[in-house]
Amino acid sequence: MAQNDTLIKGWQPVIGLEVHVQLMTNTKLFSPAKNKFGEDANTLVDLIDMGLPGVLPVLNEGAMKQGIKFGLATSAKIAKTMIFDRKNYFYPDLPKGYQITQLHYPIVKEGVVEVNNKKIRIHQAHLEEDAGKSMHDKYDNKSVIDLNRSGVPLLEIVSEPDIRSAREAVDYLKKIHQIITYLDISDGNMSQGSMRCDANISIMKPDAEAYGTRAEIKNINSFKFVEKAINFEIKRQIKLLENGGTVEQETRLYDAVKDETRSMRTKEFANDYRYFPCPDLVPTNISNELIEEVRKGMDELPEEKEARFRSEYNLGDYEAQVLCAEKSTANFYEEVCKVTDPILSAKWIIGEVNALLNKHDVSLNQSNINSKNFSNLILKITDGTISGKIAKEVLEEMWEEGSDPIEIIKSKGLEQISDEGELETIAQAVIDNNSSQVEAYKSGKDKLFGFFVGQVMKETQGKANPGAVNEILKKLLSN
Amino acid sequence: MNFKEQRDNFRSKKVSAKEAVKDSINKINNDDLNIFINIFDSEAIKKAEFIDNNFDKFKDAPLAGVPIAHKDIFCTKGLPTTCGSKMLENFVPPYDSTVIKNCNEAGSVILGKTNMDEFAMGSSNETSYFGPVSNPWNSDLVPGGSSGGAAACVAAGITSISTGTDTGGSIRQPAALCGITGLKPTYGLVSRWGMIAFCSSMDQAGPFSKDAFGCAALLDAMSSYDSKDSTSTKRPDKNFENLLTKDFGSLKIGVIKDINSFGINSDVMGAYETSKTVLSGLGHELKEVDFSELSSGICSYYVIAPAECSSNLSRFDGVKYGYRASDQKDISKLYMETRSEAFGDEVKKRILIGTHVLSAGFYDAYYLQAQKVRRMIKNKFEDVFKNVDLVFMPTTLDQAFEKNRESNDPNRMYKEDLLTIPANLAGLPAISFPNGFKNNLPIGGQFVGNYFSEDLLLTTTHKIQEVSDWHKMTP
Amino acid sequence: MDKIELKNLLFLARISADEKEHPKIIEKLQNTFNLIDEMQDLDLSNLEPLNNPLELNNVSREDVNKNRNSKNEFLDNSPESDKDYFLVPKIIE
Known part of the structure; x- marks a missing residue:
């Protein structure tokens, strides 16, 4: 379990990452609206993305194929049957009051990637819909909601807690980035949010039998911050435990400005997402034919x-x-x-x-x-x-x-001067104008050869062909 | 006037669509039963004129020139759709449901939207934010629910056809209590696109008419494969109206063993026994089937339907459309107050039950167990249909009852659905038709058939109606 | 069901109710659970749960765009909006 070179003050960090990847489909996961970044607010919103009464989701085959691609690229098991569930919670940018995701029967299970010659296991990768965006700066006392992102397909890639250091977490994340961009299933752009990362972090003594209690850091949006946030969190937990405290299982936010993680306001009641199979979508079988079709089209x-x-x-x-x-x-x-x-x-x-x-x-x-x-x-x-x-x-x-x-x-007239006649004229002039250096050179100061080369280069504004200059100078100086 | 006569009158140019619409609107204006939530009279007249002006195009359509009323659960583009709730009192959908679109294309003229239990949760139409509907046979009584307005509309002769939805009996029970015919199709036959969801895995839209003929024609119009509904089913095209003349021969009809144990009222039982004689007389063979599992259906239903509704109704949060509580300073209060002010008590109760049965620690004991009961009921039906073609039973335990009924049993209203729920759990088609009268009030009986046997249900009912008069009675 | 459970339930469902009403609500819910609980006696351990009556394979659609956006209509239908956004009371994170 422990990896000695990653111990910090005798503690073993244990890290698992949940990476959300926005898939580059033409349309959204369950609606035919365009999936595109950076358009005018609320212009890419279908009836379905609005969560209007009476609307129903229909699965985008393109997103399913991209999920299969990722599974194939990570030697994972592709589900014979995947099932979509509803995750229920209230938030203004979640129009239906639930997110359609996959809990028990994800599209991809048990994959593996190799990072610096170490295997890091992928627990599962599942398809789910993204929420809209709420922004808080436009008005003093109002937040505004843009639903363009509502329903954009995400592949959430959940690693096993196989990662042992912040550095390794970044390398794993870069590996995932490399895979998804190679597969052309995402642009992996962290600054635009098309790749987002949550990190689960705990620490344990190397000889302990069970993992410690983990804290989850949400929505880290750059490789650099992943490393910093994890390192901060490890130190926080060590300090806590060494002072006789306990780590609470909670969600924390990374503040890049202050370089610290802090607890998200604990709600009066614990959230309970009440997952259950989405009754609007029956179980989806994935045929071997479809998998082969995807495999053939893979880069x-x-x-x-x-x-x-x-x-x-x-x-x-x-x-x-x-x-x-x-x-x-x-x-x-x-x-x-x-x-x-x-x-x-x-x-x-x-x-x-x-x-x-x-x-x-x-x-x-x-x-x-x-x-x-x-x-x-x-x-x-x-x-x-x-x-x-x-x-x-x-x-x-x-x-x-x-x-x-x-x-x-x-x-800019930068062509190299290779014309031997022209170069010889310039070289001869340099020799003529520096007779004392010539004498010194001839009396054994070999290092001065560079001086002559430099002078020729200076005269030609660096355009002289260095090989040719060398030869010409050798010839002239040996006379 | 029944549906067929009305359509024939249009086709033979005896009565124009506009005249038919005007006649219906007059009746609506004299209605004191609170059947409609919104009336679209000027739009209706315009649409009727359009149909009259394009007579040749519409004359062969299944609903040619016939006025129709739609349950206020189907979204109508540009026209208010309330679902019987304060939450959607001023909601105007930007799109048409598939049922509305299909009925429009079939040549019917929409008059308005009928009253219903709030979000289809109720069996008496008393949970409507817009007030209860009265039963056309006796205005002190309820019409049943949740499609109470739609059933009353046909029973009162305002229109000859109307649409409803049936999640636990919401078409069949009001059909029985109002003395008309109503069909709940196989789950997946009629598209749910644009039909405001209560319990997505059971909701199914279907037709009301006085007789099986009208139901067949309306079902022809309503049903279609719809790629916008993932649970819509591709099926070989059937024309239910044409199939009414098909001879299915002598059928094996299952009747429930020990049916007295379900607490059915003696008048309803009387009608049931009479109907059995009629069926035998028509050459059908009655076979007793043991279906003691039926009564567990109600437990399963009152877990699954609230669970799904608790999630389906989360979208009503005061953010994007519908009601919003005023002057709320933070989002949490806005949610709380909006939902508390705009949902009625029954809806809130079911949301709470559904939230509970899905929450951590209760999921297995309630939700999962209910899904297993559902499996048990489905398996049982599959067994039964190995031996019989149809199952016959009463639709309801009672005839229409008085508004604000007092009962010692707090679950009395829920038990109303005892005999209708099993078909919803299994997704099977079922038809209720008038099969007797007592105290000047109708009684209903129902057939439950195997998957996609709507033709058999309609035709069998049609043959009964050819030799009986219960469906011709008017209040 | 006790008061704490009800409070949690009300919060999860985002429904508010006056504390005075709580006993009455608990009683109503309890009555319904008495009806539901009749199924607890059934031994169904050998049965698979049934989520949807039609046990078919889900359909999927081609990844082709169809524009049904009508921003103005959507925003006009909302309780509060400006020309671009839906508005809600300020969310404090």
Whole structure:
């Protein structure tokens, strides 16, 4: 049970995550309204999403197929029969007063994902509908309700309590993110709420037989906060227990500003969701034919893609893993490889492009870099038009302006000077103007060679082909 | 005038749709039984004119030119739909229920919406926020419920057909108490889209008319496969009206052994015995069946129906539509006061029962046990239908009773549904028809059939009505 | 059923009732449970619960959009709204 390297002050954290993933269907889980983010308030609301009297839900086959996909990707059991239940509670953004979800017969059961060579089990993944949104800032004494999100399909992925540290929780979450984006079932965008995370956290002594009492932290909305919230909560529980207190089973909220978790106001009475099978939807059988149909339409999974990259493009384990971390990057790479040298392209994506993405904290498809302009950049390096150093400059320019590298090189006159006659003239001038350094060099100060290279580069504004400069200088200085 | 005569008059251009509608509206204006909650007279006249102007298009439709009244549980686009509740007093649905749409397309003209027990919870029409309905046979008595207004409307001759819904007997019991014919179809035959839900796994809409003929024609119009209702069933198309002439031959009809043990009133029993003679006379074979499990149905029903209703009625929270209590400063109070002010006592009671039987610690003992009783009843019917084609029994324990009935038994009203509930639990079709009179009040008997045997139910009843007159009696 | 149970029940169902009425409500509910409890004597351990009389496979629909939104009508039907939203008393979280 315990994992010694994750003990904190002799306590073993035990963590389970519930990840809510908004599925990228055309329509909602039980209504034909569009499933889309960022539209005008209350414009994507069907009669069904309004919970009008007399309306009835009809299951979206697309959402069911996406759930099956996730099950297949995590080696899980796909239900032969799934059943939808009602979870009853009152909230203004929950129009029916109940949420249709799956309690005992979820679509997916007993899956597993591998995170840093450790298996983390998935207890179940179930389909359910999202609630609308209530917002509290528009008026002083009113909250406002937007039902556009009401009925959007969610897949709730519930892990077993197999996670032992905040870091591992983040890695697991990233793995889930990778799987759902590879499967194209969600955009996994945490800042827009299409991926949300609840964490169940308890601590125990390594030799204890049972888990401790757990607290649940609700709605954590970034990878960074997941780590911080869990770490805060572990420390809170340790402090509590070491001072003779007890952990209460409760729901807590993470406050990112104060970096702390705090108890949600305890209600006068405990909530009781009164789950029961939704009588408007009879049990849904999932046929082997449907599962096979879904399986056939599935794209390559990350591990499969990595293996192919290694053999097809001669990449090492590390390169393949980094390039496949995100499907969009992998697709970008493959597109670029159609016309460029795979090794050089890999080196540039992993190095310079990733550096820019990290610096600006955006994803590749949000940036100005596209496979066409990036391919041209690599081609210009390969054919010697620009040096690596100039290429970095061009890449920066592409990042800012989104323009084509060929244009940038031309308009800024950045072509590498490889013309030996021209370079020789410049080199000779450098030698002529620095006679004392030449003498010193010739008397044995080999390190001064770099000085001459630098001077030639300076004269050419860095455009000189470094290989050619080296050779010419060697030739001239040995005279 | 019965349905067939009225439609024939339209088809032969003897009476226009507009004249028929005007005649009905006159009767509504003289109605002192409180049958209607809302009357749409100007819309009705417009619709009738439209039908008259498009005579050729409508003349062969099943409900051609016939005025109809709908239970106020079916959503009508742009026209108020209250479900008998203060909660929806001013609610105007933005869409039509499938039943309304089907009836409109079948050439009927909607006159208005009939009174009902609040959210269909009641057996006397006394829980309506809009006041009780009187029985056309005796205005001191109740018409039954929950579709009391719809049954009274046909019994009083205002229309020849009306729609109702039946969750635990809400079509058959008022049909019996008002002396007309009413059919609860197999669960899934008529779409529930747009029908305000009480108990989703039992609610089923069906027709009222004086006779089986009118019910058959109206059922032809009402029923359709509907992809908007996941529990709607695809079935081979049957034309119930045409099938009325089909000869099903001699049937095996099950009659309940020891039926006296259910506490049925002697006048109702008398009619039952007479009907048995009629059935034998028509060449049917009566077979006694042991169905002692019947009485457990009521326990199961009063768990499952409240459980589902407690959830179905959660949407009435004062946020998106319907009533909202005024001046509530926080959301919790808004919920509490809205629901307390706008739901009547019976509805609140059933919500509380339903909430209790679903809550932690009680679910297994109540909800699950009730679902098992439901299984037991269904299994029993399946056994019975291995040996008989139909089961025959009285519809109710009593004839129509007085308003505000006093009783030593606090569960007297719930027991009213004893004989109708089993068909709802099992989802089976059942028809109630007038089968006797006593004290100038009608008595009803019912057939329960196997799944999707509406044709057999209607035709068997039709054959009885060809040789008897109970369905022709008028108050 | 006791008073505490009733209070919890009223809260779960979001129904308010004057404390003075509580004994009467408890009595009414108790009467109904007396009727319901007759089924407790049945041994049905060998039976599967039946949720829906038609034990069929659920149908699903194609993932195709159909627009039945009428924002203005929806908002007009509500007890309180502005031009974009349904309004409720401020929710304090």
